[in-house]
Amino acid sequence: MTHQAMMPFELENEEGLRLRGLDFGAILSSLTLSVAGERREVLLGCADDAYPTQQVWLGAVAGRFANRIGGAELVRDGERWSLDANQAPHCLHGGRDGFHRRQWQIKELEPDRVRLALLSPAGDQGFPGNLRVTLEYRLEQCDLVVEFKATTDAPTPVSLTSHAYFNLDGGGDVRSHHIRLNADRFLPTDERGLPLAVEPVEGPFDLRAERLIGQQWLSHPQQQQAKGYDHAFLLNGPEQECAARVLSGDGQLALEVYTNQPSLQFYTGNWLANTPDRAGGRHQDHAGFCLEAQQLPDSPNRPELGDPWLLPGQRYHHQTRYRFIPAG
Secondary structure, three states: OOOOOOEEEEEEEEOOOOEEEEOOOEEEEEEEEEEEEEEEEEEEEEOOHOOOOOOOOOOOOEEOOEEEEEHEEEEOOOEEEEOOOOOOEEOOOOOOHHOOOOOOOEEEEOOOOOEEEEEEEOOHOOOOOEEEEEEEEEEEEOOOEEEEEEEEEEOOOOOOEOOOOOOOOOOOOOHHEEEEHHHHEEEEEEOOOOOOOOOEHHHOOOOOOOOOOOOOOOHHHHHHHHHEEEEEEEEOOOOOOOOEEEEEOOOOOEEEEEEOOOOOEEEOOOOOOOOOOOOOOOOOOOOEEEEEEHHHOOHHHHHHHHHEOOOOOOEEEEEEEEEEEOOO
């Protein structure tokens, strides 16, 4: 797939949040803010020209369907669609040429917001229906707001998310961060990352009270299998409640997440090693964490995990708010 020249965009607001992104993959390449009198970079990134070849969805949008669809196949009302099995035998994050590899169109650009659009044609990576997507990134006070809207002309499963990797210390290992997740249930996975049945949180997966991310690290079979956390947590809701709170290792910065989506995929960057960084070096495993708001993985074929199918006449609407709270 050939790409046009990438167009960067930059946003800034009165509170001093500065966001930089690219039309390619609707990537978020940098987010800085003032912490203890100094500017701190809280997003993992790489050189612009390395984004098309990196393999970890660094800062990009995952779509048309975030996370895994088992067997890379959709079945509905007796019809079957074969999807791109980019993580064989499954389809991960919409396929190898998913939304993270697309040139989005910048439709509007203001000092503190940008609106991007993408048309995903019927048959894109095997998915049915022409899907029209708009995405807005906004800076509101100390919040980064990510808002997706989409419509289709044929039934299709939709789950869009930002695959931003955060490090609230501005560097180092995120296992020194503390996390709290408002979820009583989570989705264990098999050895290929496909969800099993929903279970109550337990052991290191009980994040309802704040705990060190690295506490009891790899003490649970689910963590050993995934090399850390890479699991969907079913949020307790309602959406105006804080879904997750993370505190930097140095205690200087907190991040709160609010979303209207049913789950957060908590991922501790277990496969980041050898991904290029901004300075010409390489990221290490666990250099960043993701909190990806989304529909439940494999739900297109598993009604017990929810109904992510978007129908003609309906509108998909996802809003997630990442709120940064500097100490003091």
